[in-house]
Amino acid sequence: MSFDTVAVIGGGPAGLRAAHGVAEIGGKVLLLEQRDFLGGTPIAERYAGLTPHGEPARPQIEAMIAAVTAHQDVDVRTGTVMTAVDGEPGAFTLTLRGQEGEQRAECGAIIIATGFSHFDPGRETQMYGYYEFPDVITLSDLEGMLSDHQVVRPSNGQPPQRVCFIQCVGSRDRHIGNEYCSKVCCGVASKEAIEVRQLLPDSKVYIFYIDMRMYGYWENQIYWPAQEKHHVQYVKGIISEVLGKGDRLLVRGEDTTMGRPMELEMDLVVLSVGMEASPGTRQTAVMCGAAQNKYGFVDAVGSPLDTVSTSRDGVFACGAALGPADLEDSVSSGAAAAMKAFAFLRSRAAAAAG
Amino acid sequence: MTQPDAAYKARDVTGYADVPAETKEHLFEQVKADPRYADYLYGCYECGICVAVCPSARFYDFSPRRIAQAAAREDVDLIYQQMQEDIWECSQCFSCVRCPRGNNPGGIITIMREVAINNGLASAKEALVGYSRIIYKIMSTGTQVSPDMLQQDAFPDWGPETADVSANLDLWRRALPPETLHTTSTGWKVADSTLIELYLIWLHTGALDMISGVDPSLHAILQEVMEERLEEEGIEP
Numbered sequence: 001m002s003f004d005t006v007a008v009i010g011g012g013p014a015g016l017r018a019a020h021g022v023a024e025i026g027g028k029v030l031l032l033e034q035r036d037f038l039g040g041t042p043i044a045e046r047y048a049g050l051t052p053h054g055e056p057a058r059p060q061i062e063a064m065i066a067a068v069t070a071h072q073d074v075d076v077r078t079g080t081v082m083t084a085v086d087g088e089p090g091a092f093t094l095t096l097r098g099q100e101g102e103q104r105a106e107c108g109a110i111i112i113a114t115g116f117s118h119f120d121p122g123r124e125t126q127m128y129g130y131y132e133f134p135d136v137i138t139l140s141d142l143e144g145m146l147s148d149h150q151v152v153r154p155s156n157g158q159p160p161q162r163v164c165f166i167q168c169v170g171s172r173d174r175h176i177g178n179e180y181c182s183k184v185c186c187g188v189a190s191k192e193a194i195e196v197r198q199l200l201p202d203s204k205v206y207i208f209y210i211d212m213r214m215y216g217y218w219e220n221q222i223y224w225p226a227q228e229k230h231h232v233q234y235v236k237g238i239i240s241e242v243l244g245k246g247d248r249l250l251v252r253g254e255d256t257t258m259g260r261p262m263e264l265e266m267d268l269v270v271l272s273v274g275m276e277a278s279p280g281t282r283q284t285a286v287m288c289g290a291a292q293n294k295y296g297f298v299d300a301v302g303s304p305l306d307t308v309s310t311s312r313d314g315v316f317a318c319g320a321a322l323g324p325a326d327l328e329d330s331v332s333s334g335a336a337a338a339m340k341a342f343a344f345l346r347s348r349a350a351a352a353a354g
Numbered sequence: 355m356t357q358p359d360a361a362y363k364a365r366d367v368t369g370y371a372d373v374p375a376e377t378k379e380h381l382f383e384q385v386k387a388d389p390r391y392a393d394y395l396y397g398c399y400e401c402g403i404c405v406a407v408c409p410s411a412r413f414y415d416f417s418p419r420r421i422a423q424a425a426a427r428e429d430v431d432l433i434y435q436q437m438q439e440d441i442w443e444c445s446q447c448f449s450c451v452r453c454p455r456g457n458n459p460g461g462i463i464t465i466m467r468e469v470a471i472n473n474g475l476a477s478a479k480e481a482l483v484g485y486s487r488i489i490y491k492i493m494s495t496g497t498q499v500s501p502d503m504l505q506q507d508a509f510p511d512w513g514p515e516t517a518d519v520s521a522n523l524d525l526w527r528r529a530l531p532p533e534t535l536h537t538t539s540t541g542w543k544v545a546d547s548t549l550i551e552l553y554l555i556w557l558h559t560g561a562l563d564m565i566s567g568v569d570p571s572l573h574a575i576l577q578e579v580m581e582e583r584l585e586e587e588g589i590e591p
Contacts, residue, residue: 224455
């Protein structure tokens with residue numbers, strides 16, 4: 001390892017794309033991943049189908065992993081965290097802690113690809129009774145069930161007849177401090193709603209929303225089929241509370257476009273939890289000296305036209321470390337970061353050569 | 355829709371009798387079974403453009419959006435309420451096909467009206483009571499309002515000339531250049547073959563049967579007229 005290496009921190013879709021990108025254009029890569037496996041959140045949280053097309057997640061991500069691990073110029077270190085960054089742009093020294101204890105590594109540029117965490121529906125504030133009712137779950141909990149092709153009520157193991165998604169949980173909320181939109185939850189919830197309807201054709205599936213944000217092709221790839229082909233019920237109005245009623249759940253809200261309050265019984269309530277900066281993103285940004293926005297995500301200082309440069313020279317970021325991002329955006333910024341980091345090393349080398 | 359949804363519904367708000375949930379479901383099943391239905395309802399954005407362009411919405415508490423929404427949600431309680439009230443406030447102008455999703459709320463209403471008529475709903479009887487003469491005219495002659503219906507007592511707002519026109523109706527009509535308009539009891543001359551064809555259409559498509567539930571005596575008269583005529587032609591209806 002030496003200063004002609006790009007260190008990529010995080011082995012999720014964005015980091016994998018960045019690492020592969022650097023290697024593809026002839027650079028050397030040190031890929032660090034704190035988990036014992038590559039693939040990031042889609043693998044860790046057992047995503048069923050990838051949004052928007054819904055093709056199985058695991059084989060798709062495994063193909064990305066294989067491309068990276070097979071490349072001779074990528075040094076993959078799983079189960080490894082970075083604990084310190086010293087040196088200067090073009091000549092960083094990283095302190096790593098992994099299976100073989102503490103180590104040091106050199107690199108010329110760093111790509112932060114440390115991703116996001118799903119919003120936790122409130123151990124303290126008990127949003128929608130997530131920690132009270134077993135049949136209140138999150139989008140990622142449902143992904144796991146869909147991966148097993150078995151959607152059941154955790155309380156009794158029976159398939160649910162009535163399922164609802166509550167959008168914007170942990171997003172667009174001044175009280176929580178996350179004023180931003182998490183971008184992907186409308187599409188992911190709709191994708192999962194389609195998958196539930198396919199698995200349980202007799203079920204009734206509702207999505208309660210503030211406004212649906214299915215930009216671009218997601219409109220006709222997900223939203224229209226969910227409504228028109230799979231008869232998912234979209235109701236504009238957010239649920240205020242979830243209550244127990246017998247062995248079911250009662251959700252309360254307003255059917256705003258029909259102009260009436262509603263109380264509906266559900267068997268399974270899915271919280272469309274948003275994205276927050278992961279602990280790894282927050283810690284890595286601090287170590288690298290890259291400025292963060294008020295939500296803890298890495299600041300893309302050159303936006304909108306430069307989406308991957310940070311406040312620190314030689315440090316770039318990609319994927320959901322920059323803020324809520326879907327897979328398409330994540331791998332796109334991963335490739336952009338690879339190009340920027342490689343160009344940074346080339347320009348340093350050229351300057352040094354005079 | 356299953357029982358839990360019923361909790362928030364206002365019931366029997368306008369005086370018509372409530373009916374069991376199975377009846378409402380059965381009515382909606384008939385609407386959905388119509389072959390046109392799939393082309394009239396895709397999905398609803400609830401954007402309200404259909405209401406914005408709807409002339410009836412300016413004058414009544416009527417919303418084509420609510421028609422599309424109720425159908426999309428398969429909300430049989432609300433659909434029943436709409437079949438008893440809202441659908442008769444539509445002028446069937448089809449401005450609402452402006453829908454970005456390609457929905458046709460007016461078309462859904464057409465189907466709902468047909469189902470309401472076929473099932474003899476109170477609203478259908480009430481809505482059609484003023485139209486028995488028109489229905490009689492259309493189905494017996496194939497033309498709608500005929501010149502001899504324009505009597506002064508029926509149309510006082512048309513002014514004093516109405517009396518003069520109706521007194522010399524035959525003369526006025528013969529003054530019109532097209533010979534096909536030299537008629538008083540029909541809107542225009544209808545060829546025998548056309549009338550026979552129309553009668554067969556009314557009978558075979560069930561169009562005549564539709565009115566048996568809302569106006570049995572009118573139905574009986576029309577049936578007699580048609581069958582008598584077809585018999586004269588030697589056609590087995």
